[in-house]
Amino acid sequence: MGRLEYRPAGTYRLEWVYRNRHREPVQVWLALSPDLPTQKVLGLHLTPEPHERTVSPDGLGEMAWYRLAPGEAVRLDATIQTFSVRYSPRGRGPVVPLEPQERELYLRSTGMVTITPEIREEARRLTEGCGTDLEKVHRLAVHMFHHYGYCHPPRARGATAMGRDRRGDCGQFSALFAAWCRFLGIPTRVHLGTWAVGRFQGHAWTECYIEGLGWLPVDISVATVHSKLRRLLRLRHLPSYAFGHLEGQRITFSLKYDRELVPPYPETNPPLADLTMEMGEQPVAFGYQLLHRRAPYLQPAYVRLPEQVESLSRPLTVTDLLGDWRGRHEPWHLRALHAAQVFLFAMAGLAVLATLVPMTDRWLEQRGLKPPDLWMDAAFLAANGIAWFLSRGRSWLPGFLAVFFLFMVLEDLRGR
Structure with a gap:
């Protein structure tokens, strides 16, 4: 198990x-x-x-x-x-x-x-x-x-x-x-x-x-x-x-x-049609109606907006429905510790790459293979850099490969 x-x-x-x-x-x-x-x-x-x-x-x-x-x-x-x-x-x-x-x-x-x-x-x-x-x-x-x-x-x-x-x-x-x-x-x-x-x-x-x-x-x-x-x-x-x-x-x-909400939620028809969408097989006006007497979801809030159009601030934004939030590392000494961990990990990775890139070129040359040229390395660098960016840094592999191909590009430039 x-x-x-x-x-x-x-x-x-x-x-x-x-x-x-x-x-x-x-x-x-x-x-x-x-x-x-x-x-x-x-x-x-x-x-x-x-x-x-x-x-x-x-x-x-x-x-x-x-x-x-x-x-x-x-x-x-x-x-x-x-x-x-x-x-x-x-x-x-x-x-x-x-x-x-x-x-x-x-x-x-x-x-x-x-x-x-x-x-x-x-x-x-x-x-x-x-x-x-x-x-x-x-x-x-x-x-x-x-x-x-x-x-x-x-x-x-x-x-x-x-x-x-x-x-x-x-x-x-x-x-x-x-x-x-x-x-x-x-x-x-x-x-x-x-x-x-x-x-x-x-x-x-x-x-x-x-x-x-x-x-x-x-x-x-x-x-x-x-x-x-x-x-x-x-x-x-x-x-x-x-x-x-x-x-x-x-x-x-x-x-x-x-x-289920406490105190009970007062449902009503919405003053604007664009607040209604299909939720759970039926139309629900977010901010005015419930789904089977319950809030569809709390992320983290559910609101009851004014009933009159003239009372609404226009245009309505998502923060009028859910609020606004921000998250960050806390407290400062933990943020500093995290930054130090990232720095040490990066330095260790750079040390490995600094050894690995020349070894890769020599290994290819010993077998009669031509090391990748500058443009190919640059293309792999760009592809992995974009992949790492799209993952918001949560996927380590494209980040590691991006740094690897950065070293390859620098090695290519040095050899020219």
């Missing part, structure tokens, strides 16, 4: 702000990040204090509620330690058992994670012949990686839309994958959160509960973002970072779609 290995990855400061830019009050329901095996909330401060702060009715952590006057703002400051996760097929580790109410919650068919007859049939067909839940989850992950594409923003949201369109963003991948697994009796939860560093870097991914193992992370959307480059390089296997692995650079706001 194997085990999941958790290791401290970093400490981050998260700052989230919502400001009411409208001419009437706005209500805000805010999910507060929970403690998880992948994160520990070291400190959390809200300014001002919420009008209500309650434990979520579905047992998924705390929730804060505000009624903001025009021009008023709410701010959240949190310090969160994150942990990386790596699945190892060897040995066994401690496993926290799943409570019956948790199992029922994460097997449920909901508005966004809808288990339709088509989804049932596809999940059953794809996992035919699999012996264990771990094999089923891996089979589904490989299929999704090969047959579903990344697209942002999607035309519609929810598992049904993803199954129909076969294209979507991270939230779409997570919803359909959760629906497949839940139908097969594998408890699956969707993390709605953000990358730990950067401004407004929202992300979603899944965890599947495997008996004897625990919560196994699966994030197919990250792999499909790079799928065109991988096809060009004829790399068709599922990347290891997409299955059973988290790098420890993400923060979870909420653990599922379809959240």
Whole structure:
């Protein structure tokens, strides 16, 4: 079966702000990040204090509620330690058992994670012949990686839309994958959160509960973002970072779609048609309506906007719906330690490359082969540099190869 290995990855400061830019009050329901095996909330401060702060009715952590006057703002400051996760097929580790109410919650068919007859049939067909839940989850992950594409923003949201369109963003991948697994009796939860560093870097991914193992992370959307480059390089296997692995650079706001709100949300028809999109097989006006009496998702907030068009600040932006946030390394001595680690790793890599490049040229010459010329090395340098940039630095291989070919280019220039 194997085990999941958790290791401290970093400490981050998260700052989230919502400001009411409208001419009437706005209500805000805010999910507060929970403690998880992948994160520990070291400190959390809200300014001002919420009008209500309650434990979520579905047992998924705390929730804060505000009624903001025009021009008023709410701010959240949190310090969160994150942990990386790596699945190892060897040995066994401690496993926290799943409570019956948790199992029922994460097997449920909901508005966004809808288990339709088509989804049932596809999940059953794809996992035919699999012996264990771990094999089923891996089979589904490989299929999704090969047959579903990344697209942002999607035309519609929810598992049904993803199954129909076969294209979507991270939230779409997570919803359909959760629906497949839940139908097969594998408890699956969707993390709605953000990358730990950067401004407004929202992300979603899944965890599947495997008996004897625990919560196994699966994030197919990250792999499909790079799928065109991988096809060009004829790399068709599922990347290891997409299955059973988290790098420890993400923060979870909420653990599922379809959240019940407290106090109750006052639904109404929207004053603008462009706020409506398909969510879970029906039109929903974000900021005015719920999906089956629940907020479609909290990332980290769901708002109730003014009913009158003349009261709305135009144009409406995504920050009017979700707020704005920024993440960074915290505190300063940990940022300095991280920078020192990166510097030492880079120096060690440069030392290896400084030895490897001349050795590569000599090895080729000894076998009567011509070393690559300047233009070929420059092309490989550019290709790997672009690949590393598109991965936002999360994939080390193209970064390493980019530095390698940089040395090759310098060696070519020196030999001219």
